[in-house]
Amino acid sequence: MADRIYDGTEPVRVNKWMAQSGICSxxxxxxxxxxxxxxIDGERFTDAGRKIQPGQTLSLDQGGTxxxxxxxxxxxxxxxxxxxxxxxxxxxxxxxxxxxxxxxGPADVYPDNHSxxxxxxxxxxxxxxxxxxxxxxxxxxxxxxxxxxxEKEYHVRVRGPIFEEKLKWLRHGLELDGRKLRPAKVxxxxxxxxxxxxxxxxxxxxxxxxxxxxLRVVDLYRDRIGPVRIGDLPEGQWxxxxxxxxxxxxxxx
Numbered sequence: 001m002a003d004r005i006y007d008g009t010e011p012v013r014v015n016k017w018m019a020q021s022g023i024c025s026x027x028x029x030x031x032x033x034x035x036x037x038x039x040i041d042g043e044r045f046t047d048a049g050r051k052i053q054p055g056q057t058l059s060l061d062q063g064g065t066x067x068x069x070x071x072x073x074x075x076x077x078x079x080x081x082x083x084x085x086x087x088x089x090x091x092x093x094x095x096x097x098x099x100x101x102x103x104x105g106p107a108d109v110y111p112d113n114h115s116x117x118x119x120x121x122x123x124x125x126x127x128x129x130x131x132x133x134x135x136x137x138x139x140x141x142x143x144x145x146x147x148x149x150x151e152k153e154y155h156v157r158v159r160g161p162i163f164e165e166k167l168k169w170l171r172h173g174l175e176l177d178g179r180k181l182r183p184a185k186v187x188x189x190x191x192x193x194x195x196x197x198x199x200x201x202x203x204x205x206x207x208x209x210x211x212x213x214x215l216r217v218v219d220l221y222r223d224r225i226g227p228v229r230i231g232d233l234p235e236g237q238w239x240x241x242x243x244x245x246x247x248x249x250x251x252x253x
Contacts, residue, residue: 003059011051014038014058022250024068025137037064072109073134073241074098074117077233080128084119094119094131097236104237120144121152121201121225129154129222130230132241142250143225144201150226150252154196155189157219158210162188166213170194174209176202181209226252 006017015029024032036044039059040052052058060068078084078094087093095117100110111117117133120140134140143150170186185197196206207217223230227248233239 003057005057006052006054008054011053014040014050014052015048017052018058019138022138025141028068028137032060032064032067035063037061037067071134071136072111072115072117073132073136073139073246074111074238075228075230075233075241075245076131076133076238077230077235078123078128078131079235080126083125084121084123084131091125095133098133098238102237104233104239107240109240122203123222124204124207126207127220127222128235129220130225130228131222132225132228134241136246139246139249149199150249151197151199151224152201152222152226153224154198154206155221155223156194156196156206156210156217157192158194158215158217159192160213160215162192162194162215166215169213170196170209174212176205176208181205184209225249 004021004023006012008017015026015033018024018029018038019026023029029038030048032038033048033050034046036046037060038045039061040050040056042057042059044061076094076098081092082094082097083091084094095111098111098117103110116135118135118140120132120134121144123129123131132143142148167186167188170184172183174181181202182198182200184199185195187195189195198205202208206220210217228241228245
């Protein structure tokens, strides 16, 4: 990481500014500070409450830069039957499916017992498609944080009659759990198929939206999260997210 000069007008806690600047998450900043890997104007410190003053320069030791560079992010084509989050007894979590045997294309690093990959957003057991798993707190916040404006695109096959009034309901006006949903882009792409583009990810949102319009989802496939598309990644396989994809997500957060 290149040195950064704090250009604010008031002193601010270093961990907070590192998170706001997209260097790392606040938790990651706390860990780096505790290890003595962060410096202000060349001075190493381990006080989590330390503030940076206007005009001061923040830098990371080589070990801190290496830790941040080593954060892994996986793009996985999740099949039906694999759960993205905490599994119930007998279920298989997606993180357990990220192995050397099913990598797609070249990879210079692989998850091991020390990896802390976590799913970034939901994709329920009965759905398939693009799932991101990451150790990168900044990336996760950009995708699923409260201020995220990233689009998620889904292709859905349903049973039941589709007509314009239902499409209007799906696009705007529905509520889940007493809260109004953000407007969605919903287009009919075939006799029984729809494409949804959402900017939120409530629990089983598309299935519940369709249920309210007397449509039964028989297949749900996520194709895109922001600028990242599943492309030609085969089902059940994974690849590393590229630095260009990460930068595009952070730019569009």
